[in-house]
Amino acid sequence: MVTGKGGTGKTTVAAAFALALAEEGRRTLLVEVEGRQGIAQLFETEQLPYEERRIAVGPGGGEVYALAMDPEQALYDYLQMFYKLGSAGRVLRRVGAVDFATTIAPGLRDVLLTGKACEAVRRRTRSGEFRYDAVIMDAPPTGRITRFLGVNDEVAGLARVGPVHNQAQAVMRVIKSPETAVHLVTLLEEMPVQETADGIGELRRAGLPVGSVLVNMVSTARSGLLPPDFDPARYTAGAGRTALAKAFATAGLGGARRGGKADRLVEPLLREALEHTARVATEAERRAEVADFGLDTKEFEMLTEGVDLAGLYTLAERLREQGVPR
Amino acid sequence: MTLKQPPVLEMDPLIDDPETRIVVCCGSGGVGKTTSAAALGVRAAERGRKVVVLTIDPARRLAQSMGLTELDNTPRRVAGIDESLGGELHAMMLDMKRTFDEIVEAHADPERARAILDNPFYQSLSAGFAGTQEYMAMEKLGQLRGQEVWDLIVVDTPPSRSALDFLDAPNRLGSFLDGRLIRVLSAPARAGGRAGMRFVNLGMSGLSAVTGVLGKVLGTGLLKDVQTFAGAMDSMFGGFRQRAEATYRLLQAPGTAFVVVAAPERDALREAAYFVERLAADRMPLAGLVLNRVHGSGADGLGAERALAAAELLQEPADTSRAPADSGASGTEPDPPRTGGPAGKDGPTRTADTTRTADQERTADQERTADTTRTDPAVVEADAAGLLRLHAERMRVIARERRARDRFTALHPQVPVAEVPALPGDVHDLTGLREVGECLADQSPADPPPSDRSSSAAPTRPPTR
Incomplete structure (x- = not known):
């Protein structure tokens, strides 16, 4: 059943x-x-x-x-x-x-x-x-x-x-x-x-x-997509932000200057990362609750x-x- | 990408319209039906209407957020609602058995009512087997509407296995209680079979064949309970079918609006399409489709393929493809701690490093608090690649959701759609419900390009290239 x-x-x-x-x-x-x-x-x-x-x-x-x-x-x-x-x-x-x-x-x-x-x-x-x-x-x-x-x-x-x-x-x-x-x-x-x-x-x-x-x-299977010690706080402002925009520019995604195509990726991509890490964190909490049931548990990605x-x-x-x- | 967009479901005009008296939220299980109903209730109340939300089986914390701590059949006023525009929000959870009992008590003399309420067959029927929940929800809706106390009634439908149950229930139960079978069953309890003949026109042998079969299948004990029940119900439920039909007509009336709720997934939208077709067949007024938990991206101009290609480009130095050329200098880079310095880096990054001096002075304060790896190009590039891979996943999900939605829209291009973005975490308080309501009403394209905002706020700086 x-x-x-x-x-x-x-x-x-x-x-x-x-x-x-x-x-x-x-x-x-x-x-x-x-x-x-x-x-x-x-x-x-x-x-x-x-x-x-x-x-x-x-x-x-x-x-x-x-x-x-x-x-x-x-x-x-x-x-x-x-x-x-x-x-x-x-x-x-x-x-x-x-x-x-x-x-x-x-x-x-x-x-x-x-x-x-x-x-x-x-x-x-x-x-x-x-x-x-x-x-x-x-x-x-x-x-x-x-x-x-x-x-x-x-x-x-x-x-x-x-x-x-x-x-x-x-x-x-x-x-x-x-x-x-x-x-x-x-x-x-x-x-x-x-x-x-x-x-x-x-x-x-x-x-x-x-x-x-x-x-x-x-x-959570997707958490492997981000480096394990990824910290979005590094990139929210200042030099970190600039460096990230430059990395995007290096990858051919447009200009790294303020308002350039690569720079405009920084905010939305960081937001996606934050949503993802939040989701992974709540999944971990829920997983702990599921473990408390004390039942055999299988996971599907x-x-x-x-x-x-x-x-x-x-x-x-x-x-x-x-x-x-x- | 450029597929024809469906018309937008304008929620505020719908719930503000004094002509709108009933909103029915329907859809398959697990798509956020109850949340949508509650959010619409909160929004309508705060926009000045006197609203009651009838929920069937809300999640515990959602129920608590509306002050519903127990199953009881009376609407309770929800605290914490902004009533400055003269609106109110009341909420109630349907107690199926109680609703059924109330009907019996209201329509039978006390002695007969007791006989019915004590009947084991009735107790099972009213405790909620297939169909009764739907029927009682519609019965309660009819009652609430009849009270003429509410500007707007928002109904959350039971998590039916299919739309059919929900729309058919009133007629089915009505026709049973008012129909031929119950007369056959109740016949022996009344006039020894002759009454049954009158109604059923089966002839004596046909009638006894039916009761014979039923007796054989059910066992005579149960058959007797059923017959007693039917006999007791028969007199008082002459008008039962009428009630069911009145409720059905109420649903068809112009003051009713059906909102089909779905998640942007193939199965849920298939059910939604079925609902839309069924509602049309029954001439029920459909307002539109609410699509919950839709993923979006502020960078949807960057597709999955390109994002992945860019991520690969950034990760190249760490890959074996590049290692031999760099004479082992980058061999340490794939290590998780990522201690790699700029040694293995290519030209553009290093140039960028040197031109950053001016910026670094300007943001010296922020810099001081940071660790040294912060602007380490290897770390930044690995992080950038990670962000791009994550974005590629997001874009794939978005593409899948769009395909599912487009499929629905292709079948039903006339159905207005309102999309609610995927919110992080569950909704379990009034703030969350308000936020959902806000999203429901605001259907302007999500995430305006952030460039305008950020460029005006940021200090002007020379191009870095």
Whole structure:
């Protein structure tokens, strides 16, 4: 399970995760539950149907399958699988029950989504091996994850007996087993780190297994661009400023005189450096807070060009270098 | 570079206009929606309007900055706002369950209300599963608007998985509570099925098929809870759908302005484009797009490629390419402490050193406090190269953000855009919100060339070359 605050790159990290695991020669299933087709866009394929489909191959012969979840289809699956009620779906649809079940009913939608994922986890091939070595879910955001995963407990409480009760309990057993881990994606920014801390607390209180913290879009990697003892104060005025303007002029960037092209670079470039060092400093503070969680932590650098397919493989490689969490 | 610029989203005229009564901020998660909503609220209040900001789930410190310490459903006046123009800012956090409970209490007699509030099915529904949050936000918006107390209501929408949930929620929940299913469900609780037949027109066998299926799937215990709930709700929620539709119409009214918020990234802008299309399809009035955390540069005339080339030129003496020619003198230069003197330096720098004497006298005071490495050409050039590399990175980020924005603009050239520059650090106080509001309103091209300012302030000096 991969969760994270909105905008932290949850889907990207989940995809890199699936890829990193597949590179070890295994078969992974990447499940999307939010209906955004983010996986298809990341892997640069056409829209994914409600069907497990191979979307990438790792170097070691591993495979990544993807499934874009559709609650309505999952409901029909569910009715068919557990109650052999293929045609009843139509009747339910006619009275609006399907719409109800997949959009409004207390947690039914989440029950269907987690149920389907657990089914994939437990599925075996004819030879008795697990169909997938790992199932990675691009789960709802941190603010909703505990409720999402805990929904089966709630439903088991609501439906005190009967098939829903049993199914909900079975799903909960998988989710709470040591084979499941909830990984949290964060940025080295105040709000995402705060939300991650809250999320970890909530998951623990609900007895759900917390995995690793995956820190995305770290810009500290760029700190190597400036000399380690760089001090902007040297250049803000006087001779330092002049010398810097001259250095720019030496590099062919225009005149170093006051108001010359090279001189005009001094202020904006120093401002950029100040912003950068400030950012590196706050990242260091946030990193310390993340370290205080006491959890396994991985970092991914910010990709200047944004995440494309090549970037995705880069992130998967970074994850492999740091050791893929189990 | 010379791609057609989108029209500018003029924020002040929008929030100043007394006709503007509702501003809805929507967008995908993590793009600064709540911050934008709060900043607009602060700005509108300080420009003289009586504003209430309805937030759904603000970051803790942002909430504290507006004096919101707990979830409660009443707007509270925000302290620290400049009210000299007659404006006020109030803020509230939505308590979903409380809003739902209030509706029940307002529309049912106490006994029936209790029956509903105690129903386990209701408790789960109201505690916030998919859809309810959106619905309750719209319900609260309708209430606030109905009070006629506020000049302007700024709404921060829930971090929905998609725009669809947000716009569809009122109708969906409305049609459920007012619809056929609930009548089927509540039928046994009322007239033993005959009422259900009347509404649903399924015939007796169809009806029992539905309840049969539901019973089998849900288990009879849960089905009974649902049926009791539906029965209790049925009488009082006859007008539920009407309320939902009224809110929907309110959103379409001319006094409403939707502001789509995004970050200058591909994914966020893709969602934003989707929002724009969806709002148009539902004939919702779109004011424009707010693009948060846009990077800029005061030196954007210097592109990434050229900056990198210049950095390489400056670093050459420290590189192996030049070392053999200098007979090892520069061999020590790559060391981190950078003790290298002018020995390995080339002509122009040394000439510059000698011509600086006049300047050095003028700034002797500042010089005295500095260490000796300050004007060491090797250090300066390494620093200059570092600055240029950093700038090249910045320019790449800017180029990527522009591509993302241009893509959006190409699809929706008519949508006005307001850009907010990336501010260092998070916004978590009124000063920060004011600053964001300032940036939102001031859409003049950022960073005027500093040359005019600095040349007039600086002492005149002879050209150094």
